[in-house]
Structure formats: structure tokens, C-alpha cells
Amino acid sequence: MTTLEKAKLWLTDTFDEETKKTIREWIDTESDELEDSFYRELEFGTGGMRGIMGVGTNRLNKYTLGQATQGLANYLKEQFPNQEIKVAIAYDVRNNSREFGKMCADVLTANGIKVLLFKNHRPTPELSFTVRDKNCNAGIVLTASHNPPEYNGYKVYWNDGAQIVPPNDENIIREVYSVKFEEIKFNGNDDLIEWIGEEQDDVYIDICMENSLYQKDKTGYDNLNIVFTSIHGTTYTTIPKALKKAGFKKIDLVTEQMIPSGNFPTVESPNPEEPKALEMALDLAKIVNADIVIGTDPDGDRLGIAVRNLDGEMQLLNGNQTNTILTYYILDQWKKLGKITGKEFIGSTIVTSDIFYDIANKFGVECKVGLTGFKWIGKMIRDVEGKEKFVCGGEESFGFMTGDFVRDKDSCGSILLACEIAAWCKANGSSMFQYMIDIYKDLGMYYEGLINVVRKGRTGAEEIQQMMKDFRENPPKEIAGSKVVELKDFQEQTSLDIPENKKSVMNQIPKSNVLIYYTEDGTKVCVRPSGTEPKIKFYVSVKDSINSENEFKNKSIILSDKIEKVKKDLKL
Known part of the structure; x- marks a missing residue:
């Protein structure tokens, strides 16, 4: 079927007049918009x-959201027959x-499903928590994370509060694609909607505190200077309240x-991974002499943290660095509290730094690793x-x-933890940055770089x-002067030992279009197409030993230069 034929299917009475008017204009003017808007179906992926x-x-x-929600409704009714079904929506x-949130609620209630709908913007992790807290069968959140303003998105959660995984994801996808647009039930029943307000924030914040704070005497809490920005996102509803309550x-x-x-309006991209998104916060930090700067993305699951480096300047930590500090601190506290019994584990992903294996080994826990997400x-x-x-x-x-009270990344609990660490370090004459270097002295210094190659559209x-x-x-x-000794192919689910020319099976992780190269000197390069953006990503990790704080700057330059060599060798 041609793009024009697909577009003409949207000129029937199933679709509203505004939609049909737009399509007619595109057809009449032979607009390029027609091709890009209809050349394929927007993919309902595994999340x-x-x-x-x-x-x-x-x-x-x-209509595309209605189709997804109708497919989800059909699947829920099949999975939970003769039961009251509840779905939380944020x-x-x-x-x-x-508007999309209310429309999704209407489709569900039109199918006889009860909906717990937040009255106002709320972070994604609060939705994850609410699914379990309110014993829901599923959850939906309308968000496009840190994508540009023209984007939006739709994520589905199962009854454990985590995003859908096999077999539910594939089964829901089949249901979604079997729904014809004319089969979508849009006429909702407001009697089946239960509205959720600020009272849920307090329940969520209390359990974040319970799981993230260890210094019972609140060591240094009074003396830590914090700058926070929600970057126009949802955490204006939770983070300031959580910090004060803590x-x-x-x-x-x-x-x-x-x-x-x-x-x-104040940023090019609302992505706390990018220093520019935190510029206003960093400017404020100079005025108030902040110890830590924190920003979150629009749906409040990711966080960016800047702390003072060895020169006293604010420096944005990368995700691996932040997680290294948080993980090491938590496990150190668990060890001191006698909570490690040998049945504990931490979670990581294949594109994340291998330092988490080292941290797990140090504290006697397992590091489980899965696909990205x-x-x-x-x-x-x-x-x-x-x-x-x-x-x-x-x-x-x-x-x-x-x-495990939230089954998704959670900026609220993570921010409380980060602020406690920063306060504890400051009270003990150190800093969060120095604490990170101490970890590297103990386990080895890992240094990472992410290279994004953007390729838009069909071509x-x-x-x-x-x-x-x-x-x-x-x-x-x-790669960078070191021989490649191992190739992991997660699509083929194989690991190739290159010097031995021996291939082994890796079936503990689901298939995914990801490649990882390891070199003799421990350099790791992971190649992966993005699942949400038109880009291919190269995750590079290099490592070296470090014996003192004085070595840190020089080692950073050496490892940064090495990442540039990797980039050059891969022609990126």
C-alpha cells in the first residue's frame, strides 16, 4: 500500500474533521509531511x-494512542477475566x-476498566510506585522523557510496577496491532475514574526516605547547600517537599x-545529561556557594548531578560516576549494618560501566546485568x-x-541519597568528588564516553x-592500540573469544541488536541503535589504576585522549 493510499484511509468518518482537513491539505499541496506522517506505523515497541x-x-x-490503549484493554480483560481491573495513569x-491521559482513561473506562488518574503532572517513578501501592493490574504514563518538545510518548507498566517485559510486551503488541481504528471505544465512563491528588505524594516520599537515608542523626544535613531545578518538569511536585521533609x-x-x-522555554533540551540544561542552576550555585546542583528530566526519572571538583569548580558527573558513588555508599552502609547475607544483588545493564562488577565483588553481593532499560x-x-x-x-x-518499592529509575530516592552522601562527606572534611576518587583508588579508575551518531528519517x-x-x-x-580479544553479539547471543577462536552461547539475556568489543587492556566499546531516537550509540569505557588524588587530573586526560583514539579508530 502506498503512502497516499494509507493517508486516504484516514479520510473516513472514523476520524475527526480537523484530522481529515489536514490530510486533504497535504494531498492537495503534495506536502512532504504526508510521506513522513504515513510511510510507516509508529512502532509500539516492547515498552x-x-x-x-x-x-x-x-x-x-x-488514534494511535487510542489503538494502543484499546489493545491494552483487550489484553487486560483476557488476562484478568471476571475481576475488577484497575489501571493507574500519570x-x-x-x-x-x-489531554492524552484523559483520553486513555476514557478508552479504558469505555471497556469497563477502573482508572486511577492523577489530577496533575506527576513523575514516572510515582506512577510505578502507585501501581503496586494501589494494587493495580497495569499502569500508563504519558511522557517522552527528555526528547524535544514536539515529542510525546506512552509507556505501559504491569502489576509489579515495572515496564512490560516478555511475554506480556509481545502479547500486548499483538493485541494493539490487531485493533482497527474504528474499533476504538472513545466514549468513557467518568464514574469509573478515581482521581489521585497530593495525598499520594506523601506516601511516595515517605518510602523514598525510608529506602534512601542511612544517617539517622542527619549528619551534615543542616550545612549542605543544595541547588535544584526541575527543568520545567514534573518534579516540582515532589523533590522540594522531599528534601525539606528529610x-x-x-x-x-x-x-x-x-x-x-x-x-x-529556558533550555535547548530538557536533558540533565547535558551541561547546558543545568546552566541556570550552575549560575545560581555560584551565587549561593552550592555544594551540589541537581536537575531532573521532564518525567522525573533521570537526574543530573554536579558537585565541586578538586579545583572547587562545579562539574557534572556522568551517569556511571553518579551511580558508582551511590552504589558504593549504599553497600558500605549495608555492610556496616550487617545486612549483607550473601543473597543480595545490585542491577546494571550491558552498556553500563563494568565497575559495578568490582563494587559487587568487594561487598559480597551479586551484580546482575540486563539489556538497556x-x-x-x-x-x-x-x-x-x-x-x-x-x-x-x-x-x-x-x-x-x-x-524495590519503585520498579523504574527514580530521581526522588536517588536525590535524597545523593544529598545525604554530599552532606556526610562535607561534615567529614571531604566532598562527593573526593569520595568518588577514593572509590577509584580502591577499585580502579573507569572513564566513559558516549558518542551519538544521529541519522534522521527513513534513509x-x-x-x-x-x-x-x-x-x-x-x-x-x-581499538586504540589494543587488540580486540572478545566480541559479544547479543542479537546472535554469542560470545567470541578471538585469540582462541572459540564461540560460546549467551542465552541468559534476551536477543537485542547490540555488539560489545573488549580489548586486551580492558577497553570496552558497546554499539547499539537507540530504541527511542534516530541515532546509533557508541558507549566507550576505558580504565587505569590510580594511587592518589594527585594523579586524578593527569589520568583523566590520558583516558579522555584514549576515548578520542577509539572514536578515530571507529571513524566516528
Whole structure:
């Protein structure tokens, strides 16, 4: 079927007049928008979907979201027959999120399903918590995380509070694609909606505190200078309240950015992974002499942290560095409290730093590793529930969670923990940055870099496929002067020992289009197409030993130069 034929299917009475008017204009003017909006179906992937808002099958709109929700309703009724089914729905600050949230609620209630709908913007981790806290069968959150303003998205959670994983994800996908647009039930029943307000915030914050704070005497809490920004996102509802409730006194907010807005007017990108997103917070930090700067993304699951480096300047930590500090501290506290019995584990992902294996070994716990995405850490918890105890987990993309009360990355609990560590370090004449260096002195210094290669549109998607094919079929023999000794192919589920020319099976992790190269000197390069953006990602990790704080700067330069050599060798 041609793109034009697909578009004309949207000119029937199933679709509203505004939608049909837009399509007619595109057809009449032979607009390029028609091709990009209809050349494919917006993919409902294994966690949901994300895309540009607008008209068409390749856009996020009332009909593509309605189809997804109708498919979910059909699956829930099949899985939970003759039961009252409950679904919690939250939405972030993005344009149309509130309307999309109510529309999804209408589709569910039209199918006889009870909905617990947040009255206002709430962070994704609070939705994850609420699914379990309110004994829901599933959850939905409307968010496109840190994507640009024109995007929105739709994520589905199962009854354990984690994003859907096999077999539920694949079964829901089948149901979604079997729904015809004319079969979507849009006429909701408001009697089946239970509205959730601020009372849920307090329940959520209390359990974040319970799982994230260890200094019972609140060591240094009074003396820590904190700057926080929600970057126009949802955490304006939770983080300031949580910090105050925990006992932190000196909290300065970037007031301009505490105003929720889907246009994110003060930043180019609302992504706390990028230093520019924290510029206003860093400027405020100079004025108030802050010890720590924290920012969160629009749906409040990721966090970016800046602390004072050895020169006293604010420096943004990368996700691996933040998670290294948080994980080491938690396990050290657990050890002191006698809570480590040998049945505990931490969670990580294949693209995250291998330092987490070292941390786990030091404290006598297991490090379980899964594919990219916190849903796989959620699955780890569910798979061993009642047998093993989850301590904490993180991935390099600025996500972390403490405890299993939330089954997704959680900025609230992570921020409370980070502030406690910063306060404790300051009270003991140190700093969070120095604490990180102490960890590197103990375990070895890991240094990471992320290289994004963006390729947009249909041709871009084809280019990315070809790049993966080339890296799979013609792997590099040497990277940055060190021989490649191992190739892990997660699509083939094999590991190749290159010197021995011996291939082994890796079937403990589901298939995924990811490659990892290891070299003789411990350099790790992971190649992976993004699941949510038009880019291919190269995660590079290099390492060296470090014996003193004085070596840190020089070692950082050496390892940074090495990452540049990797980039050059891979022609990126």
C-alpha cells in the first residue's frame, strides 16, 4: 500500500474533521509531511511508543494512542477475566499530555476498566510506585522523557510496577496491532475514574526516605547547600517537599525552571545529561556557594548531578560516576549494618560501566546485568522475589533506584541519597568528588564516553541498519592500540573469544541488536541503535589504576585522549 493510499484511509468518518482537513491539505499541496506522517506505523515497541505529535500513522495522536490503549484493554480483560481491573495513569508536563491521559482513561473506562488518574503532572517513578501501592493490574504514563518538545510518548507498566517485559510486551503488541481504528471505544465512563491528588505524594516520599537515608542523626544535613531545578518538569511536585521533609535546610530552587512547561522555554533540551540544561542552576550555585546542583528530566526519572571538583569548580558527573558513588555508599552502609547475607544483588545493564562488577565483588553481593532499560532491572527483581534481595540498580543514562518499592529509575530516592552522601562527606572534611576518587583508588579508575551518531528519517534508519551490519560482519581487530580479544553479539547471543577462536552461547539475556568489543587492556566499546531516537550509540569505557588524588587530573586526560583514539579508530 502506498503512502497516499494509507493517508486516504484516514479520510473516513472514523476520524475527526480537523484530522481529515489536514490530510486533504497535504494531498492537495503534495506536502512532504504526508510521506513522513504515513510511510510507516509508529512502532509500539516492547515498552510502549514515542514519537512526534501530529496527524498520521507515524505520529502520536488520539488514534494511535487510542489503538494502543484499546489493545491494552483487550489484553487486560483476557488476562484478568471476571475481576475488577484497575489501571493507574500519570502524565508529564508535555504539550497534550493531560489531554492524552484523559483520553486513555476514557478508552479504558469505555471497556469497563477502573482508572486511577492523577489530577496533575506527576513523575514516572510515582506512577510505578502507585501501581503496586494501589494494587493495580497495569499502569500508563504519558511522557517522552527528555526528547524535544514536539515529542510525546506512552509507556505501559504491569502489576509489579515495572515496564512490560516478555511475554506480556509481545502479547500486548499483538493485541494493539490487531485493533482497527474504528474499533476504538472513545466514549468513557467518568464514574469509573478515581482521581489521585497530593495525598499520594506523601506516601511516595515517605518510602523514598525510608529506602534512601542511612544517617539517622542527619549528619551534615543542616550545612549542605543544595541547588535544584526541575527543568520545567514534573518534579516540582515532589523533590522540594522531599528534601525539606528529610531535613535538608539550605535548598535554593531555580524559580524560572520550576514552572511546568512542555515547551521547556529556558533550555535547548530538557536533558540533565547535558551541561547546558543545568546552566541556570550552575549560575545560581555560584551565587549561593552550592555544594551540589541537581536537575531532573521532564518525567522525573533521570537526574543530573554536579558537585565541586578538586579545583572547587562545579562539574557534572556522568551517569556511571553518579551511580558508582551511590552504589558504593549504599553497600558500605549495608555492610556496616550487617545486612549483607550473601543473597543480595545490585542491577546494571550491558552498556553500563563494568565497575559495578568490582563494587559487587568487594561487598559480597551479586551484580546482575540486563539489556538497556530499567524494565530489565524490574524483571530481575520479579524473577527472584522472595529468594534474593535487591539493593539498588542503575544504568549509565543517568538513572538509579534504591530498593524495590519503585520498579523504574527514580530521581526522588536517588536525590535524597545523593544529598545525604554530599552532606556526610562535607561534615567529614571531604566532598562527593573526593569520595568518588577514593572509590577509584580502591577499585580502579573507569572513564566513559558516549558518542551519538544521529541519522534522521527513513534513509537515516537504513544507514543505522547498515552501520550495525558492517560492525557485526567486519569487527575491528584493534581499538586504540589494543587488540580486540572478545566480541559479544547479543542479537546472535554469542560470545567470541578471538585469540582462541572459540564461540560460546549467551542465552541468559534476551536477543537485542547490540555488539560489545573488549580489548586486551580492558577497553570496552558497546554499539547499539537507540530504541527511542534516530541515532546509533557508541558507549566507550576505558580504565587505569590510580594511587592518589594527585594523579586524578593527569589520568583523566590520558583516558579522555584514549576515548578520542577509539572514536578515530571507529571513524566516528
